[in-house]
Amino acid sequence: DAGVTQSPTHLIKTRGQHVTLRCSPISGHKSVSWYQQVLGQGPQFIFQYYEKEERGRGNFPDRFSARQFPNYSSELNVNALLLGDSALYLCASSLDRTPTSGNTIYFGEGSWLTVV
């Protein structure tokens, strides 16, 4: 079975531009989360979606938004890009039927965003 797939793998944007990153979860997984990993740091939680509803949001500005589609794939959108948005953006999926389920969270290979 395919794992979590993300696209694009690498992209370069200019300050002020907009970017859309895409994610397809593991088949059967209804929960998708997004994380930002800046070089030299651990991943930071951005959003979680379950059954197309936002279930959690991290400490990120409103320039960051996301959505989940009926097929459980997801998009992360970032507006008005700043140099500091340069990072690896990781998508993760899990079964996650309940908060106490303890299901394993699987990550994709990430999308490398460079803002110049």
Place this chain on the structure above:
Amino acid sequence: AQSVAQPEDQVNVAEGNPLTVKCTYSVSGNPYLFWYVQYPNRGLQFLLKYITGDNLVKGSYGFEAEFNKSQTSFHLKKPSALVSDSALYFCAVRDGVASGSARQLTFGSGTQLTVLP
């Protein structure tokens, strides 16, 4: 709030020797604990998790971790290190209670493991 500390940025060990990568955590409810490994320019790969039950958890590639509630630790171990184990290791925690913040993983800053031939 939940948090994870990985006190060592770098761990060096000789091939064939046992290795330990340290992790301590803080959560208000029940801790769900995870270890992930990241190879250069790659995503995170799941190694093992503790949810409940036996304090010694066995995972992929011969890794194991011991949950210690009194010390709030979840150290990653392997009896005999391989050069191919060299990578960046992340410990993560999630609060296992039904609250709004329960669904996010909080990661440590990572420990770079280098296994010397």
